[in-house]
Amino acid sequence: TGGAILGDRIRMQQHALDEGVFIKSLATRGHLGGLSRSTIDIVNVMDAMGKDVILIETVGVGQDEVEIVKVAHTNLVLVVPGLGDDIQAIKAGILEIADIFVINKADRDGADKTKREIETMVSMGIFKEGEWKPPVLSAVAATDKGTAELLEAVDRHQEYIYLEGNLSRYRREKARVELVEILKTRLIEKAVSDLDAHGLLDPLLADMAKKRKDPYSISEKVVNHSFAFHFLNGGKAGKGKRR
Known part of the structure; x- marks a missing residue:
């Protein structure tokens, strides 16, 4: 096929030079599921532009790389x-x-x-x-x-x-995937930011490095504590260090 060097332009030279075809290569950057985090956003842009045919090529599919079914x-x-x-x-x-x-x-x-x-x-x-x-x-x-x-x-x-009448189901599932992906990213960023702001991140990392705590128990505690703290305080950010 010529390989996928230079964002697949090598094996798709004829299409890449076609003014009616737009090709956008995306790195997965470690994201699981076979797609890039930006895939849904770009599909939405193409759809809003009135493109009637949008082709998505995944990195390949295995047991955990089936996210495409929720997008296409x-x-x-x-x-x-x-x-x-x-x-x-x-x-x-x-x-x-x-x-x-x-x-x-x-x-x-x-x-x-x-x-x-x-x-x-x-x-x-x-x-x-x-x-x-x-x-x-x-x-x-x-x-x-x-x-x-x-x-x-x-x-x-x-x-x-x-x-x-399956189109509405497809669209609902796509909306669900889009929201969940955004929530996962934002919640992770928020959790790390809060831990750092309250001086808890470095001690937790030190405990992990010294094998005193494992990442799973830490993650579970952070998630449970964060949501409990959030609801107990009426959704307002607290002040000072948390235990």
Whole structure:
């Protein structure tokens, strides 16, 4: 594919030079879930600008990297045969997030076997009547083979979302993820700032360094104490040091 050097511009040179395409690369910076913290914000900006197609490429998916399902309307899981990470990754939880499976590089040896295995796992899923069942498609991106079928599947899934009234659920879930991410960031910043302001941060770090306390018990105590202190004081910040 040419790799992902220079923000994927190398493997997407044709698109990068297209005036109708905007590409923005984002570093995860340690954020779990397979996405950057800024992904939702940028999707919101693109949506507000009236962009009808927004593609999000994650760093890859594993058991804990499925945040994309809470952001995108249609989720594609691309599997390449012969890399050893296809079926194991799917067994770890990817089956639950995929709206469409795509076996890319389907001209490789083992592609048919991989497709059959995924189709078997999909068939073992429990689907209600009328519920979307993920199709398993084959494609060869380098030659554009299977692209038309993939676009048709995406269109069918979009129709399913709108016809079944699922769009409001998708939007609520996206709003929930957005709020929770902001709250997590702000609460962490607030907790660290309060500990530092009251002269508690350095002593706690010293206790951890000397193995007198562990980070889990400290975190639990800080969270419980912070909320209790907040509510007992009517939501106002206290003065002086806390015990």
